[in-house]
Amino acid sequence: MAFDIGLVTLVLGVAAWTIGARETFAAVVGFVAYGLLLALVWVRLAAPDVAMTEAALSSGLTGGLLLGASTRLARTDGPAAIEKPSAIMRLAAAVLCTLVSAGLAALVLLMLEPAPTLAPRAMANIAATGLSNPVTAVLMAYRAIDTLLETVVLLLALVGVWSLARDRVWGGLPGPYHRADPHGLLTFTAQILVPIGILIGIYIFWVGSVAPGGEFQGATVLAAMWIIASMAGLVDAPPVTRRWLRLALIAGPALFFAIGLAGFAIAGGFLAYPESHAKLLILMIEVPVTLSIATTLALLVAGPPERAPAR
């Protein structure tokens, strides 16, 4: 309990720092720390799958994205470029937010304990899915439609990011060219870290059916490895018109849809699995989905095309 109180204090302190810091760069660093601390909180809340996702996604990918943005936009932290809100506005906002927090806190204290839960139902049906990780069962079986739509959401976010390219560089390479010293520390670290990271990512994905882990966590690690490799100049982003890149992006959702539609024939419903082959089908979905999500996440961090294709 004392540990939890300490953790909560740290989390709130870092959050306050993120909001209150004067420089955007400092705020982003605070946010990365916030993500890592939240991952610890998730472990304390007996949710290791979420902890992995939070650590990899929030501190890793989101942190990287925001750090890159804050350095690129740093030139606007100029003198009096933006008007600050008046003291009265700050007071009014502070009062409003305190009221919101207080209301939420009251609702938390009024929460039922034990809360109404779907855990028994989830466990009762899990044998039919062939999985033993209940969170994976929810993601890939009970609520597979949410996961399917979410892969489409990711893809659309990428299309949206790509749509921001200037017309003349459309079809080109995302992001600036990273020129790292081939004998430097970054390249060295990347050359060692990336292969290990890829293996870890694949393992995390693979083990998700029986232990904490799964496609999102594995995909995030794989995406992070690609980003490190690209920052070290070991690999470069492919032009966005490459057919194989687009196939890699939609392979996951496409196979998800296909197996879902096949469910009409073999199991009597969309996204239904016949009990004997449930685990195999789920695996057949998970492999391309992991690949697609990893590709999408990496490209989301890379950004819209900025360099014209070599034609």
Add this chain to the structure above:
Amino acid sequence: MTEGTLYGLCSAVLVGLGLFGLIMHPEPLRKILAFNLVGGGVFLLFGVVARKGAAAGLGGDPVPQALVITGLVVAFAATALAVALLARLFQETGRATLQADE
């Protein structure tokens, strides 16, 4: 007070803090940061509900946990799109603000 309730109170404060940042900061990048903070708080509340729903030999209700994983991914995608818009805006105008030009 159970640990679930403690983290629930923590999430309430996080939501308030993030909301304050969202309203107060004029720079869009800080707003995006604040939005992620509020999101973290809301997801944490899901986790608290999951923890309070521990049953059937599990440490927590798996349904809210799965919803959080989905939500985290969607929130990342939103951040990526917002950052890309902001970066492009900066490229076009040299400023990263939302000041209306009317």
Add this chain to the structure above:
Amino acid sequence: MPGSATAGGFLLVLAIVLPVAGAMLSLVLGGRYAERIALTVMPTGVVVAVAIGAIVWRTHNVLQYFVGKWDPPLGVAFRADGLSATMIVTAALLICGIGLFARAQFSLPRCVEERAPLVFWILLLTVWGALNAVFIGCDLFNLYVALELLTFAAVPLVSLDGRAETLTAALRYLLFALFGSILYLLGAVLLYGAYGTLDMVLLSGRIRAEPAAWAAISLMTSGLLAKAALYPLHLWLPPAHAGAPSPASAVLSGLVVKAPFFLVVRLWFDVMPRLPEHAVAQVLGGLGAAAIIFGSLVALRQVRLKLLIAYSTVAQIGYLFLMFPLAVKPEPGHPWSTAAWTGGVLQAISHAFAKAAMFMAAGLIAEALGHDRIAGLAGIGRALPITVFAFGLGGLSLMGLPPSGGFVAKAMLLTAAVAEGQWWWAVVVLTGGVLAGGYVFLVLARALADASEPLTLLSPISPSRQAVVVALALCAVLLGFIPLRPSELLHIGRPDIAIGGPR
């Protein structure tokens, strides 16, 4: 859990899968094929939509589907009642019209892939799929994912031309939408924590009047209001809808902004009907009234045509929320509350057709003249008579003049207001109609005026595009021939509403 999946439920799945699959196929096959894929998916999608409507009408029952054959609360359900079916058909017809209209603007060259056309067709198809997902979703988290899909598909449409103003508008739109989503999610978690399910049907049975439910409905409604651009959270809409290319403006103002309203209706009347909500409903109505007055007044002052139409959207959205104080009554099924409910829904549908037609007409005018300044419209009435006629037809609906769907909708709201003794809403409706007349006639008067010198059009406007615009405007007019009483179709699946309204 009443019943299980009904026959024909697979059509609900198709309604989402078809457009989304089309979008992904377009991404892979690349620019040249995107337009063709879209033009193949559109008629198929219309067939699916009409089939859903036909089944709902014939069986007079709700179409239901459990995805993966898992029942709620563990699984996710799709559910199409009369209201859903009507919205699905409306969306299908509108998207088809917009697609046909947009062919000239976003056609793809033979050899090389261009950014804007490819992105436009992908986004249009995805908006369609997301809208259908919102209309048939029965699970609050599934609806959250659908709303996010809708936002991510709609925002890049705003910034498609890459100018600084549209980029700013798109970013502001995204921030408001994300703010709305997070409030919505906060409400959802409170509901799950109290009742253990996110399925709308199950929730309606379990919900009680307690703090968690109150907080949840307030938070979710506020979040959805931000997405629906109800005053005072409307700031993002005018620059976004005015800055987008005109087919995109049509889909944004016509359909995308109606989805959050649809969800508020679902929340209030299907999930939480037994909560006494009169005071909050009056607040919603008050905000709607403010939107009508403010939006119309600002529209009158606009210099650019597209901005005028966008502010008109802000105003017409206000009418949608007038329905709440009039339809929330102590005894559900009261004929006047049913009339108000029907009026609100009809307003959403007829505004969708009318506004889409008006934005597309404005787009044609801007293409022809090279600008959309209202002051410079003189002579366009002679050059593009069909287009201006379509604009006028759409304006009929906005003003609430017969024959038009807008007239029926506003008349229903008016009669409900007067009959229930809430006469102040009647004043608002009438004032709004007068103000709408003001800005519509402002435009028409300028357009029909004679130009000082003969007008040369910058580019020829094909008659087929003008025909599409008129067709959509005529849909808004045709809705005016619905009898002035609660529609049976809309009320299929709503057990607490007595069909026998005022006849």
